[in-house]
Amino acid sequence: MLVFVMITFLSFSAKLNITLSKNSLDLNTSDSIIYKFYLPSGAHTNIKFVNIYGGEEIVFEENNARAKGWHEVMLHSDSLRQGNYSSGVYYAEIVAMQNEKPVIEFNSFQGPWGNAIAAENITLNKESGEISFSLSESCIAKTRIGYPNGSMVRTLSFGVPKQSGMHSEIWDGFEQTGTLSVKNMDGLKAKTLAYEIPQTSFVLLNAGNPLNFDAEPAYPKNWLKYALSSYAKRSWKEDYDIELDYTVKENDDETLTFTFGGQTKSFTNNFSPENEIYISIHGAQPVENPNVAIPGDYTIAFGEIPKGMNFVLVNLILPEGKVAVGVKQLLID
DSSP states (O other): OOOOEEEEEEOSSSEEEEEESOSEEETTSSOEEEEEEEESSOEEEEEEEEETBTOOEEEEEEEEEEOSEEEEEEEEHHHHHHHTOOSEEEEEEEEEEETTEEEEEEEGGGSOBOOEEEOEEEEEOTTTOEEEEEESSOEEEEEEEEOTTSOEEEEEEEEEEEOSEEEEEEOOSBOTTSSSBOTTSTTOEEEEEEEEOOTTEEEEEOTTSOOOTTSOBOOOTTTTTTBOSTGGGSOTTSOOSEEOOOEEEEOTTSEEEEEEOOOOHHHHHHOOSSOEEEEEETTOSOEEEEOOOSSEEEEEEOOOOOSEEEEEEEEEEOGGGOEEEEEEEEEEO
């Protein structure tokens, strides 16, 4: 049984009532989505669906005469499979014309979207690296590995469209740079942050044409206007959590000096002196301070540090929720 949710959107000159049966379509199975919409008067319609990952279009119809009233559009995997459309998130675009002038210009981003979604049933198997979690609805998600106090060691994925239901990912055990194994750090947990896609868009899955993260983002005009969460306000392709490089040494007075020198171009593009730094050792409650200058030196007293090899974790919180992450090993004699 199909369940429809009524959503009313304000277009340029008329309201468009539109419903959608579900927000996912799997081309590898016999699957379908049904859109229903109401035209307040007769018009010629152009209907297409656009993938935000690269802009590929599923053109459903062009200049089709439709009468006043409710209309139905079905997308079925059997027909779409022939076009081998790429995986991604497709938003609806409907234009209704009268006397060669648009009376309705609708797209899926014209209503509130991007509300934060909390993943549930999250588990991390440090031996196998498998992370599993469940999602209540179709969304775009990212997975982080870190500590319950908020310190992070790795962003595993960002901007991945996912259907509702159970999911799993594999973590290779390394920190943000991919060069230092940190799976033996005690107390690490996984966390998945997600935001809902527009309610009249859908996730398309095609095993024969996977998601292209190198594609250029393709959003409609004013796509940010109704975004709700901070994560939804950034394009999936923009740098989000980035690498932070530094050196750390122990001083004679048992303080630690951190030296932040040259950084990657990605870091330079995102850095702002309006930041906060979090420094922890072996996941202990972090030392926190604002406005760290880079390049530059930063010395702190950290209290008693265990003898032997220690993992030192630094997070620099940048504007718009971005995090720069650096993990080093420090030998304490």
